[in-house]
Structure formats: structure tokens, C-alpha cells
Amino acid sequence: MQIDEGRLREALGKPAEHGEDLDLDEFEREPGVRAEVDEDVRRRSLEVGVDLGKASSLTTFLQVDHEIAYRAIQKQFQGDIELMPIQEAVEKHPWVREHLWSLVSPYADKYTAYNALKSAGGFFLRILEGRRLHMPIQACFLSYSPGIIQSVHNIIVAEPGSEACVITGCTMRRRDQRGLHIGVTEIFIGPGARLNYTMVHRWGPSFHVRPRTGIALDEGAVLSYNYVLLGAVGSFQSKPSAVLKGGNAAVSMNNVIYLDGSSRMDLGGDCLIAGRGCRAELITSAVASGRAKLAVRGRVVCEADDGRGHISCRGLMLSDEAEVYAIPELVSRRMSASLTHEAAIGRISEDQLVYLMARGFSREEAESIIVRGFLDVSSLNLPSFLEESIKKIIDLAVKGF
Amino acid sequence: MLKIENLHVAVRDRLILKGVNLEVGDGEVHVIFGPNGSGKSTLAMAIMGHPEYRIVSGRIIFDGEDITEKPIDERARMGISIAFQNPPKLHGIRLKDLLARIASENGVGEKFLEIVDKLNISREHLSRYVNVGFSGGEIKRCEIAQALASNPKLLILDEPDSGVDVENLELIGRFLSESLRNRSALIITHHGHILRHLKPMKAHVLIDGMIACEGDPEQILSRIMRDGYRWCERCRLMRGG
Numbered sequence: 001m002q003i004d005e006g007r008l009r010e011a012l013g014k015p016a017e018h019g020e021d022l023d024l025d026e027f028e029r030e031p032g033v034r035a036e037v038d039e040d041v042r043r044r045s046l047e048v049g050v051d052l053g054k055a056s057s058l059t060t061f062l063q064v065d066h067e068i069a070y071r072a073i074q075k076q077f078q079g080d081i082e083l084m085p086i087q088e089a090v091e092k093h094p095w096v097r098e099h100l101w102s103l104v105s106p107y108a109d110k111y112t113a114y115n116a117l118k119s120a121g122g123f124f125l126r127i128l129e130g131r132r133l134h135m136p137i138q139a140c141f142l143s144y145s146p147g148i149i150q151s152v153h154n155i156i157v158a159e160p161g162s163e164a165c166v167i168t169g170c171t172m173r174r175r176d177q178r179g180l181h182i183g184v185t186e187i188f189i190g191p192g193a194r195l196n197y198t199m200v201h202r203w204g205p206s207f208h209v210r211p212r213t214g215i216a217l218d219e220g221a222v223l224s225y226n227y228v229l230l231g232a233v234g235s236f237q238s239k240p241s242a243v244l245k246g247g248n249a250a251v252s253m254n255n256v257i258y259l260d261g262s263s264r265m266d267l268g269g270d271c272l273i274a275g276r277g278c279r280a281e282l283i284t285s286a287v288a289s290g291r292a293k294l295a296v297r298g299r300v301v302c303e304a305d306d307g308r309g310h311i312s313c314r315g316l317m318l319s320d321e322a323e324v325y326a327i328p329e330l331v332s333r334r335m336s337a338s339l340t341h342e343a344a345i346g347r348i349s350e351d352q353l354v355y356l357m358a359r360g361f362s363r364e365e366a367e368s369i370i371v372r373g374f375l376d377v378s379s380l381n382l383p384s385f386l387e388e389s390i391k392k393i394i395d396l397a398v399k400g401f
Numbered sequence: 402m403l404k405i406e407n408l409h410v411a412v413r414d415r416l417i418l419k420g421v422n423l424e425v426g427d428g429e430v431h432v433i434f435g436p437n438g439s440g441k442s443t444l445a446m447a448i449m450g451h452p453e454y455r456i457v458s459g460r461i462i463f464d465g466e467d468i469t470e471k472p473i474d475e476r477a478r479m480g481i482s483i484a485f486q487n488p489p490k491l492h493g494i495r496l497k498d499l500l501a502r503i504a505s506e507n508g509v510g511e512k513f514l515e516i517v518d519k520l521n522i523s524r525e526h527l528s529r530y531v532n533v534g535f536s537g538g539e540i541k542r543c544e545i546a547q548a549l550a551s552n553p554k555l556l557i558l559d560e561p562d563s564g565v566d567v568e569n570l571e572l573i574g575r576f577l578s579e580s581l582r583n584r585s586a587l588i589i590t591h592h593g594h595i596l597r598h599l600k601p602m603k604a605h606v607l608i609d610g611m612i613a614c615e616g617d618p619e620q621i622l623s624r625i626m627r628d629g630y631r632w633c634e635r636c637r638l639m640r641g642g
Contacts, residue, residue, distance in 0.1 A: 351489040358449055358485075359503050360477035360551055369502075373493030373530075 003106055003116055011106070011113035018297065019237025019266040022208055024114055024149065027180050031145030035064040040173055041142055047393060048169025048200040049386045050140035059083050061139040065148055066120035080131040081164070082124070083139075086153055089124030096124060099155050103186040103214025103243075111182045111210040115151045119184070122152035125166065127193070129159040136165045136383045143172040143179045143207070154185040158193040158221075165196040167386055175204040178234075183211045189221035191246060198226040198382060200390060203233040205261050211238040219246025219275065226254045226380050228390055230397040232261035232292075239268030239297060244278035247304075255284040256375050256390075258397045259292035259322075268297035273307035273337070284313045287371055287398075288322035299329040302337035309337070315345035316374050371398045402427050402585040403448070403555055408459035410440075410447045416457065417443040419610035425555070430586045430600075432618050434593060435607035436630040441589045442486060444607065445559045448587070449483045450476045464554065482553030484544035486560045486589075491531035496522075496543060499531055500550050507551040516546050519576050538569030545573060549580055556586040562595040574598020593622045606633045 015021040035041075041064065042052050052060060052070060061083055062070035068085050082089075089096045106116035123139055143150050158164060170181060181203075189195055203209060217223060225240065242251045253269040271280035282298040300309030315324035328341035348370050356366035375398075377390050403425040410418035417440045425431050435441045446454040448461060450473035460469050468476055491499070504513035517527065520542045532540060541561055548556055561577070562570055577586075578599050588601060596618060604618035606625075613633045614621065624632055 349489065352491060354451055354453075354473060355485065355489050355491070357472075357474040358451070358477055358483055359499075359547060360474060360506060362474050366474075369494060369499075370491070373491060376493035378495070 003101065005117075007107050008113045008116050011108070012110050012117070014109050014113070016109040016111065016210070016237055018239070018268070018295070020235040020264055022180065022235070024110060024180075027149045027178075028145070028147040029118065029149060031065040031148050033145045035067065035069065035144035037062070037064065037069050041144070044142060044171045044173060044202075045140045045169060046389070048140065048171045048202055049167050049198075049389045050138045050169040051385070052140075059137050061123050062142070063121045063123075063140070063152065064142045064144045065150060068121060077133065080128055080133055081137065082126040082128075083137065084124055086122040086124045086155060089155070096155060099157070099186060099188065100153065101186075103216055104184050104212050108212065112184060112212050114149070115153060115182050115184045115212070119151050119153045122154045122184070124155045126157045127159060127162040127164045129190075130161040132163040133165070136167050136386065138167050138169070140169045140171075141181065141183065142170075143177065143181060147178045149180045149182065151182040152184070154183065156185070156187045156195075156197070158189045158195045160190040160218075161192045162190070163194045165198070165383060167198050167200065169200045170209075171202045172204060172207055176206065177204055178206040180208045180210070185211065185213045187213070187215040187223070189215070189217045189223055191218040192220045193218075194222040196224045196226070196381060198380065198386065199228065200386075200393070201227070201229045202231055202393065203229075203236075205232040205263070206234050208234045209236045209238070211240070213238065213240035215240065215242035215251065217242065217244045217246060217249035217251060219249060221246060221249045223251045224254070224381060225251065226256070226382070227267075228256045228377065229265070230258045230393050232259070233263045233265060235264040237266040239270055241270035241272070242280065243272045243274060244280060245274050247276040248278060249275055250279040252281040252283065254380055255286070255296070256377055257284065257286040257294065258375055258394065259286065259288050259294055260290045260397070261292065262290065263292040265293070266295045266297070268299070270299045271301070271309065273300065273302040273304050273309060276304050277306045278304060279307070280309045282311045285374055286314070286324060287316045287318060287374060288324050289318035291319070291321040293323040295325040295327065297327045297329070298341070299331070300339055301331040301333070302339060303333045305334055305336045307334060307337045309339040311341035313343040313345075314374070315343075316371065317345065317347050318371070368398055402429070402464060403587070404462040405448070406460045406462070408447065408461065409457040410443055411455045411457050412443065412453060417610050418447065420459070421607070421610070421612055423605060423612065425585050425587060428583050428585060429602050430581050430588065432588045432590060432593075432596065432601040432604045433607055434590065434604060434621060434625060437591065439607045440610040441591070441607055442559055445483060445557045445587070445589055448557060449473060449481060477551065480554035481557070482548040482551050482555070483557040484541070484548040484559060484561060486563065488532050488540065488544060490533045492533060494531050495528055496531050497527035500527075500546060503547060503550040509550055509552050513546070513550045516549050519579075520546050521572055522546060537564035538566055541565050541569065541573060545576070554585060556581065556584060558586065558588045560589055560591060562590055562592060570594055571598060593625070596622055606630075608633050
């Protein structure tokens with residue numbers, strides 16, 4: 001896609017439709033310190049499900065600030081996938097350039113514009129036609145230098161009939177670090193391909209995050225798009241959008257959120273059903289504690305026959321100073337479409353607490369069992385090591401509660 | 402094991418139990434009969450220590466200790482356990498995980514799997530969220546498994562036979578008759594179906610918040626089956642008069 005630089009510069013002044021507006025000039029463009037892949041980095045990566053040491057995944061990609069610090073593909077999988085820095089991919093495969101900015105508009109807001117002008121890194125992942133990979137593909141982005149904007153652009157192409165599970169972990173070296181992460185990700189799922197794409201994020205109270213994601217699904221393509229955020233974030237705003245172009249495609253966006261401190265989060269999901277018999281599901285389970293404020297915006301538009309859409313938001317309030325705001329939107333343009341939504345926000349039920357206390361658990365233990373259950377990820381079909389590591393992170397996050 | 406003295410219990414502002422006296426000895430199994438609304442579940446909840454059931458006066462002594470003021474979790478840790486009649490659903494909490502945790506906290510360890518097998522709880526059932534989408538029989542079996550996973554001294558069973566089909570009733574009855582050996586238990590039942598498989602040593606009939614009659618379980622049950630609870634009401638009136 002041809003990019004108009006004048007329009008980009010104009011868009012640099014354009015706030016996002018939702019979420020807190022940030023002044024990009026308050027952040028650093030370049031890292032002030034040189035990053036090292038030390039024990040800290042390894043530990044942080046592990047916290048977001050990315051194991052740099054083990055052969056538990058078939059491939060690993062690690063970007064620290066602007067630099068690709070580590071990448072490896074196990075030998076036996078080299079003919080099944082391609083994983084490389086995005087710049088390298090553009091040189092190797094000229095067609096990749098056509099994919100860039102085809103699902104996310106660079107002029108959408110200041111964050112996309114900044115990314116288009118000053119993207120540094122990101123990965124290109126291609127799962128070759130018909131390959132079924134049963135080990136996860138891992139990618140990790142870590143912010144190291146204080147105050148920096150990490151701006152990356154990723155492209156994922158799941159070719160026809162392929163199957164894979166991708167885990168991306170995003171985090172930072174120190175929990176008290178300032179910074180901004182802008183991640184543009186464009187995901188192309190070919191006919192009959194199946195992808196499980198899971199993001200695990202851990203940030204800190206002074207860190208800001210603006211992911212921008214566009215997804216296209218061809219006929220019979222299936223995507224499970226899972227987002228897990230635990231703990232505090234300065235501000236977060238994202239509204240991934242999926243277009244279900246081919247018939248009988250299915251997307252399920254699942255968000256598992258535990259928000260504490262003074263976090264501000266505006267999390268959306270936007271699905272357009274454009275092919276016959278497609279299904280779109282947006283499922284959010286969110287726990288809000290402390291003074292955290294969370295908005296959940298789900299939108300499903302159906303423009304094709306026999307489309308089905310469902311939005312569900314469950315919110316658990318752990319504090320009177322927290323806020324959960326659920327805004328489901330359904331737009332139907334077909335008689336045969338079936339679109340539904342449900343939302344329930346409440347506190348921990350006293351009945352459940354008493355029930356568990358009658359089993360000998362203290363009130364605190366019972367509360368923590370219920371919160372962990374609320375954030376259950378075992379239905380997301382994750383590889384067992386990732387499920388276990390997310391459970392551990394949840395345990396840490398809800399410990400103080 | 403359990404001694405209840407002149408117990409008065411209110412739910413919100415309504416007095417439900419109006420002076421219950423009851424004693425269950427070590428290793429004894431007692432049954433409580435009573436019509437709907439007579440206060441059977443209230444008695445169970447008050448012994449367990451459910452916070453919504455306020456003890457207005459009277460005392461509950463368990464294992465030689467006055468537990469009237471003790472909170473529910475402490476009573477559970479002392480060895481009282483209950484199989485609820487209408488338990489809440491616990492989304493996100495798998496039956497297996499909960500049972501394993503109850504068992505490990507009470508030193509039962511992996512032995513809870515024996516309970517699970519004897520109650521015919523399948524692996525699939527174990528992997529489901531507690532009480533979510535369970536059938537009537539599954540709820541009862543899951544409640545009994547949880548109640549026994551803590552290896553209690555006193556087991557309270559609140560209507561273990563209501564809403565249960567014949568097969569499940571037989572399974573539960575057989576299992577209980579085995580598990581209640583050397584354990585004290587209080588079984589609450591409206592219909593008395595469970596007595597086809599269990600032989601408690603004593604029955605108490607609760608009418609309008611008071612024990613109206615006590616005696617041999619089989620004799621009392623056959624009288625209730627024949628004449629209904631009206632018989633007990635008359636009996637109580639006669640006794641009171």
C-alpha cells in the first residue's frame with residue numbers, strides 16, 4: 001500500500017477514538033541504555049509465557065526495545081514456518097509489502113501514524129500451506145530502556161489448511177518503568193486454516209499500551225484470539241477488528257483481565273461478518289480492583305446470511321472505587337442473522353463465599369478461589385505449559401486479595 | 402458429639418426454630434423428618450453456622466465445645482460438614498480441583514479419588530465447573546463427595562434424596578451406609594426415601610420449629626407415610642395440651 005507521508009504527519013495529531021490521549025513527545029524515541037538479555041529479561045519473558053531457555057516451543061522470537069535480540073527455529077520445523085524480522089521479510093518476499101497496512105489504516109490515529117513513520121522491528125510469521133504444528137510459536141516483546149516508545153509491526157500469514165498456536169508475551173524489564181508500546185499486527189488466515197493466537201501482557205502503572213490489530217479470515221478459517229492482561233497498566237486502549245470474508249469462518253475473541261491499581265483500560269473488539277454462515281464471539285471476563293477503570297466495547301456487524309454473533313461480558317467488582325463499563329453493540333443487516341449479547345457485572349456472591357467457607361476455607365481463601373475461577377483460562381485451548389504459567393501469574397496477581 | 406439446647410433461630414426477622422433440643426452421640430446416625438417449611442434446613446444451616454441463620458437464643462455444643470458463636474469456616478475445620486440441598490454454581494472452579502484442595506487441607510490426600518469412584522463420579526463430571534449444568538443426581542453426589550473429602554466427625558445431609566432418580570438413590574444410599582460407620586450424622590429428609598438404604602438409630606420430627614416427636618425411624622416413617630404429618634401435628638398438640 002502506498003503511504004501518504006503528509007497525511008501521516010497530519011494523523012500524528014489525531015487522538016484515538018477511545019481511551020486516554022497521550023502526548024508522544026513525552027516519550028523517548030531511542031533507547032537510552034543498551035539492552036542485555038540477562039536473567040531479568042528471561043524471568044520477565046517467562047512471566048508472559050515465553051520461555052527463552054527451553055525447547056518447549058518450536059520457535060522463539062525476542063525483541064528488546066528496537067532490537068531483535070534472539071530468534072530460533074528448531075531445525076525440524078524449518079520447512080513448516082518462516083519467522084523473521086519484518087524488514088527482512090519485505091526484502092525476501094516482495095508480496096509482504098502488499099500486506100503491510102492492508103488491515104489497519106496508518107491514518108487511524110496518532111499511534112498508527114507514529115508506527116508507520118517510525119516502526120522499529122516486529123516479526124513476520126508464515127505458517128506454510130497444510131502444515132499442522134502442535135508446538136507453540138513464541139514471540140516476546142520487552143521494553144528495557146526507561147521512557148521509550150516501542151513501536152513494532154507484525155504480520156502473520158496462516159496459509160490454507162495450516163494449523164498453529166502462537167503466543168506473544170509483552171512486558172517490561174522493571175515494573176515501575178515508564179514507556180509506551182505500540183504494536184500493529186495484521187493477521188491473515190487463509191481458507192481452512194486454524195490459528196490460536198494468545199497474548200499475555202504484564203505491564204506496570206506507568207506504562208501505556210496501544211495495540212492496533214486487523215484480522216482477515218477466508219473461507220472456513222478459524223481463529224481463537226485470546227488476550228490476557230494481569231495487574232496494572234498506566235493506560236491501555238485497543239479495538240482489534242476482524243473481517244470474516246469467506247463463508248463459515250469463525251472468530252472467537254476472549255479477554256481475561258485482572259486490573260488493579262489506578263489502571264485505565266479501554267478494550268474493544270469489532271467483528272464484521274461478510275461471509276455466509278460465519279460465527280463471531282467476543283467473550284470478556286474482567287476483574288476490577290483498586291481504582292481501576294475498564295471499558296469493554298464489543299461490536300458485531302452481520303452483513304451476510306446465516307451469520308451468528310455473540311458478545312458476553314462478565315465483570316467482577318472487588319472495590320467500590322473501581323469501574324467496569326460494558327458497551328455491547330450488535331448491528332444486523334440480514335433477516336437470517338442471529339446476534340445476541342449478555343453482560344453481568346457484580347461482586348463476589350455471598351452464597352458462593354459461604355458455600356466454600358462451609359468446606360473449611362477462610363473468607364480470604366474463598367474469595368481468592370472465586371476470583372481465580374472467574375479468570376479461568378482452561379477453556380481457551382492453550383498449550384498446557386502456557387495454561388500453567390498463566391495460572392501462576394493469576395495466582396501472583398490475586399495474591400494480595 | 403452434638404448437643405443442641407433450646408435453640409431459637411431467626412432468618413431475617415422471622416423466627417423459624419422455636420426451642421429445639423437434640424442430642425447426637427458419637428458414631429450415631431439420626432434422621433430429621435418434617436413437612437415443608439417446618440425448619441429442617443434451618444436447623445442444618447444453624448448447626449453449620451451459616452451467617453444468614455441468626456441464633457437468637459440457645460446453645461450448640463460440638464465435641465464438647467460451645468460453638469454457638471463460631472463462624473462457619475471454623476466449625477468446618479472442627480469437623481462439621483454439610484451436603485447442601487441447593488448449592489450455588491461455581492463458574493470457573495472445576496470439581497476435581499475443589500475436591501483435591503478440600504482433601505489436601507484435611508489430610509485426606511489422594512484418598513478423595515476413592516470417594517469419587519464409589520460415588521460413580523466420572524472424569525468428565527470431575528472436569529466440569531462445580532454445579533454448573535449438573536443433573537439432580539450429580540449435584541447430590543458432588544455434595545456428598547465434597548462433604549466427605551474433609552473426613553468430618555459430623556456429617557449433615559440436607560435432603561440427600563430429593564430430586565434423585567432410583568439408581569442414584571441406591572448408589573448414594575449404599576455409599577452412605579458404608580461411609581457413616583464410625584461417624585455421626587444428621588440426615589434431613591422430607592420423604593424418607595433414603596431410609597430404604599440406611600438405618601439410622603433415631604428419628605426426630607420437626608413441626609413448626611420444634612421437635613414434635615422422637616423415636617424409632619421406621620415406626621415414625623411408616624406412620625407418616627400412612628397418616629401424613631398431620632398425625633404429628635395432632636400428636637404435638639396433644640402433648641402440648
